[in-house]
Amino acid sequence: MPIPAPELYPPFNIIRLSHVDFGVTDLAASKAFYVDTLGLQITDEDADTVYLRALEERGHHCMVLRKSETPHVKALSFKVFDEAQLDKAHDWFKGRGHRVEWVERPYQGRTLATHDHLGLPIEFYFKMERLEPIHQKYALYKGVKPLRIDHFNCFVPDVDAAVGFYNEIGFRVTEYTEDEDSKRLWAAWTHRKGGVHDIAFTNGLGPRLHHTAFWVPTPLNIIDLCDLMATTGYVSNLERGPGRHGISNAFFLYILDPDGHRIEIYCSDYQTVDPDLEAIKWDLKDPQRQTLWGAPAPRSWFEHGSVFTGVEPRPSSLGASPIIAP
Structure with missing residues (x-):
């Protein structure tokens, strides 16, 4: 089947992927792997959750680790161009019969939770808390x-x-x-x-x-x-x-x-x-x-x-x- 012609003027404007939310069974072991071995930076943590970012990123996190009974993926998240795109995305998904919900996510502004054609959970947001740049703090590498x-x-x-x-x-x-x-x-x-x-x-x-x-x-x-x-x-x-x-x-x-x-x-x-x-x-x-x-x-x-x-x-x-x- 031929691939479709690109949709250059989509119903709402997604900028890029943003972050992934993992359920992990041993938070300490996962933290050791992602921080001590891979080198991601902790931006916040408590007894049940760790937020991580990579070295060039200004947004608060690109990965969330949550203590869980079983390993899973909670959602894949994407950043949109501005606030208005969130409402456009909400109406587009709702109009096609997809579940839509405005959800609270730490360090983010309004966030739309929905799903794709297979039920895969996806989320969209515009605002995320900005952190100071660290890409020239080479001691952190x-x-x-x-x-x-x-x-x-x-x-x-x-x-x-x-x-x-x-x-x-x-x-x-x-x-x-x-x-x-x-x-x-x-x-x-x-x-x-x-x-x-x-x-x-x-x-x-x-x-x-x-x-x-x-x-x-x-x-x-x-x-x-x-x-x-x-x-x-x-x-x-x-x-x-x-x-x-x-x-x-x-x-x-x-x-x-x-x-x-x-x-x-x-x-x-x-x-x-x-x-x-x-x-x-x-x-x-x-x-x-x-x-x-x-x-x-x-x-x-x-x-x-x-x-x-x-x-x-x-x-x-x-x-x-x-x-x-x-």
């Missing part, structure tokens, strides 16, 4: 030196349907993988902020969160993180990489946090600001689409994901499969 949150990737049972829905609200496709036999999409990368993606979709049991990605300065930071994790008790949390993707051209490493939430450490993709930029098509059978160089992805990378609160994943009807490591 620890771990992999995470600069900013970069994207989400979600398992979905029908990538064509996901691309169609998110295209309606302005997400433009940059690259995609098509199964040549069925002509259906196996994966697609879509953006708002001018990188390769803010949110991507991968065929599989879903909706589930495949990973959250953080941008780092250089590939050497990723190599340093491998050394650090291998010598501080996290060697088994190294799932895939390092390597370079064909799609996005990014240098990558995939790791698992103590609850199994997957994190990608990521750098070196390219700019996609032009609204008329043509999407790049990949064949599912091309071995360099997922790994330009490096070891093939393990089976866990195609099967393991984080569940969303209150959402029952559905199996995909597309049986096509990429190359999987033995």
Whole structure:
């Protein structure tokens, strides 16, 4: 199925992804992983919650960790252009029969909670408390030196349907993988902020969160993180990489946090600001689409994901499969 023409004048204006809200079973262990090992900065915490930001970010947080009985994802959040966009988003989702609710979130202004076509929980806001810049406080640069949150990737049972829905609200496709036999999409990368993606979709049991990605300065930071994790008790949390993707051209490493939430450490993709930029098509059978160089992805990378609160994943009807490591 051809990808849709980009919607250049969407019903409301999303600027970028903003933050993810994780349920974690051992808050101290998660804090040690994200702060002491990866290098995210604590902006607030109490006995049940930790708020984190990366080093270039001015907003209060890009990740929330909440003590929970079971691991889960509460919501994926996006920032809109101004207050008026929140009302436009509210009316658009309500008009299509989606649940809409104005919710209170610490350190944020008005926040709209709703869901996409699969029930995946998404939230929108305009105002978040600003913090002082720390990007030149190099004494704070620890771990992999995470600069900013970069994207989400979600398992979905029908990538064509996901691309169609998110295209309606302005997400433009940059690259995609098509199964040549069925002509259906196996994966697609879509953006708002001018990188390769803010949110991507991968065929599989879903909706589930495949990973959250953080941008780092250089590939050497990723190599340093491998050394650090291998010598501080996290060697088994190294799932895939390092390597370079064909799609996005990014240098990558995939790791698992103590609850199994997957994190990608990521750098070196390219700019996609032009609204008329043509999407790049990949064949599912091309071995360099997922790994330009490096070891093939393990089976866990195609099967393991984080569940969303209150959402029952559905199996995909597309049986096509990429190359999987033995």
